[in-house]
Amino acid sequence: MIKRRPHFISILSNIGRFLILLVIPLARGLLVSLRGGFQSWLASAWMDIAVVALIVAMGVTAWYCMGYCLDGSCLIAWQGVVFRRVRRIPLENISWASIVRPWYLRPFRAVQFRADTPGGSHKDSDFSMLLYRSDADYLFTVLDRLLPSLKDPPFSPREYRPRGLYVIILSALTSNSLAGILLASAAISRVGDLMGREFSERIYGTLEQLARLAAFGVPPAAAALAYLLLGGWALAFAANLIRNKNLFVVRRANSLFIRGGILTHRSYTLDLSQVNYLDIRQSVSTKLLRLQSAFLHTAGYGKNKEDVSALIPAAKNQDAAQTLQILAPELIPSPRSIQPNLGAIMKFLLDALWCCVLVPAGSWLLCRLAPNWAPVIRYIGLIAMVPALWFLTVRVLDFKTSGLSRDGDVFTLRYSHMFYLHTVVIPKKRIVAVCFRQSVLQWGDQKCDVLIYSRCEGQTRHHLKNLDLKDCALLFDLPGYIPPPKRDFFAFLKKKKDETA
Amino acid sequence: MENAPVADNPDERGRLPVDKLKRVSPLAMSIWQLRLIFSVFIPAFFLFFFYRPQMLAWKLCALAAAAVYLFSALVWLPVKYLKLAYRLDGQTLYVRQGVIYTRYGAVFLENIQYVTVSATPLQRVFRLCSVNMILAGGRMTIPCVSAEEGELLRIWGCSRSAP
Structure with missing residues (x-):
């Protein structure tokens, strides 16, 4: 059992926690300058140096008291100077481990190592430390070997490298304008902090001028909004592309190895027996182009938004099916056996129709209330109609494709959530609870909404609309919920009549 | 587990009818009714401090409280009890x-x-x-x-x- 310490760079992150102590020299400087001026401040400058030395010492002590070791079947991690916390994580409970090598840490040969179990916090990984690359590689190899792959009979590994075009499509699909805008504004603010407020104001001013020049007949405010969304999306797209480029997946007997990224290299090893479900995602555009993306859901995997969670970035339906056969043959979707009836169409479309009605109505009302802003409001209303109509299209496709099926002990759930169509393939043992929700309107034809809760650290719910209660109860082996047969009133009358006769 | 509300015998088609679920204790209704009384009458009591009984606002609030109480006591809670099983x-x-x-x-x-x-x-x-x-x-x-x-x-x- 060799005890190891984290990389010395983690001293810097430890120091960051104690920077609040700089308030002491600041307050002292303020008080002394008010009373005695520069000379008296200089005379007692030793106090400031002492505080800075204290902060550095605390950072170093925190690093010194931090460490980990592999003890037989446990990964032990400890930290804390006054309040010491020791964590023992059984290796067999670790569902995945990852090594992240950001470009700025590469010269120091430092990497971020993370490992997680199905328990613990749903926000943070159970083990996360900045390690020397050699230490992290050793730990990763040990965990990789302890995953069930080598315990099982010999299995020839299968490799998958997606085409560059598919990675571009995935990046385009998962890009979010808002995330890009936040990223850009954070970057501009940071530049402003470093180079002065005037500089950041100049950037904003230039952007405003550009928006005015490129308005092309549209109100400048509306054009600025459109360009902001477009620019944000482009930035998020670039970030996603950098993250997902060079994706490489290896399937072993019961584990998966995933690697990806250009500037920041990321490697993951996943225990397949801990995979909760496979999520095949399609948007309207990919549905029309017959493309699909597949994502794996494992406890803790993907906690960090920058994790590479795609198993298949994007591929033609046929290619994706073949790739799934190679990478996860136990999670193949089956054709749907239960589907909503035609009468349920309004249940699918109502939300989207409300959006399509309320957006123009709201724009009209706002135009009446603020006529000076009418051109901008009309333009924004027009832009807002695009997602509303998009949502309506998603719901129409959802009605055509949603449903439920079962193949052995693996269920396939087809439903939509917001702007995406999901095909979730989930083993029975990963379903923690099933709920059939029936509204007053669904009593008549014994239909219900099916809510399926899957195993995870937080709560994940899959919502399927308007399916037959009896069929669903039979499919999930829940005989307790098979509704009693409907009483045939005319048969009852006939029987009574026969009895009396 | 002798007194546990275990499954009744299934019918000839091997089904366990949905109406064979076991209801919770009838005392649940008493608890819910008491909770309802507290939640309706305590605000109503405080109403006296802010409005005089002749005021329109007082009358409206009293009427709303009475309506909420009657609906909850006569419809909502009995249905809730009958459904909970x-x-x-x-x-x-x-x-x-x-x-x-x-x-x-x-x-x-x-x-x-x-x-x-x-x-x-x-x-x-x-x-x-x-x-x-x-x-x-x-x-x-x-x-x-x-x-x-x-x-x-x-x-x-x-x-x-x-x-």
């Missing part, structure tokens, strides 16, 4: 609840992490308790079961680890 069926716990939406929930024994049995002061007076099944990704609560049934449900929930 559960049954144990081997490895599955069925719980039916809801007023406007009826929710037919099913929890599988193998996914129960642990069980907590809790009781509010009012529940303690009536010797009732609430049972929370904590799952790996959710929870299922059965309110207002008798203390004995709560204990039986707890034993059932924890029986996964038993040999």
Whole structure:
């Protein structure tokens, strides 16, 4: 059992926690300058140096008291100077481990190592430390070997490298304008902090001028909004592309190895027996182009938004099916056996129709209330109609494709959530609870909404609309919920009549 | 587990009819009614301090409180009681609840992490308790079961680890 310490760079992150102590020299400087001026401040400058030395010492002590070791079947991690916390994580409970090598840490040969179990916090990984690359590689190899792959009979590994075009499509699909805008504004603010407020104001001013020049007949405010969304999306797209480029997946007997990224290299090893479900995602555009993306859901995997969670970035339906056969043959979707009836169409479309009605109505009302802003409001209303109509299209496709099926002990759930169509393939043992929700309107034809809760650290719910209660109860082996047969009133009358006769 | 609300005999087609679920203790209605009285009449009592009985606002508030009370006491709570039911069926716990939406929930024994049995002061007076099944990704609560049934449900929930 060799005890190891984290990389010395983690001293810097430890120091960051104690920077609040700089308030002491600041307050002292303020008080002394008010009373005695520069000379008296200089005379007692030793106090400031002492505080800075204290902060550095605390950072170093925190690093010194931090460490980990592999003890037989446990990964032990400890930290804390006054309040010491020791964590023992059984290796067999670790569902995945990852090594992240950001470009700025590469010269120091430092990497971020993370490992997680199905328990613990749903926000943070159970083990996360900045390690020397050699230490992290050793730990990763040990965990990789302890995953069930080598315990099982010999299995020839299968490799998958997606085409560059598919990675571009995935990046385009998962890009979010808002995330890009936040990223850009954070970057501009940071530049402003470093180079002065005037500089950041100049950037904003230039952007405003550009928006005015490129308005092309549209109100400048509306054009600025459109360009902001477009620019944000482009930035998020670039970030996603950098993250997902060079994706490489290896399937072993019961584990998966995933690697990806250009500037920041990321490697993951996943225990397949801990995979909760496979999520095949399609948007309207990919549905029309017959493309699909597949994502794996494992406890803790993907906690960090920058994790590479795609198993298949994007591929033609046929290619994706073949790739799934190679990478996860136990999670193949089956054709749907239960589907909503035609009468349920309004249940699918109502939300989207409300959006399509309320957006123009709201724009009209706002135009009446603020006529000076009418051109901008009309333009924004027009832009807002695009997602509303998009949502309506998603719901129409959802009605055509949603449903439920079962193949052995693996269920396939087809439903939509917001702007995406999901095909979730989930083993029975990963379903923690099933709920059939029936509204007053669904009593008549014994239909219900099916809510399926899957195993995870937080709560994940899959919502399927308007399916037959009896069929669903039979499919999930829940005989307790098979509704009693409907009483045939005319048969009852006939029987009574026969009895009396 | 002798007194546990286990499955009744299935019918000739091997089905366990949905109406064979077991209702919670009738004392639950008393607790809910008392809670309703507190929640309606305490604000009504404070109303006296802000408005005089002749004022229109006082009359409107009193009328609203009375309407809420009558609707809850005569419609909402009886329906809630009639709908709230559960049954144990081997490895599955069925719980039916809801007023406007009826929710037919099913929890599988193998996914129960642990069980907590809790009781509010009012529940303690009536010797009732609430049972929370904590799952790996959710929870299922059965309110207002008798203390004995709560204990039986707890034993059932924890029986996964038993040999």
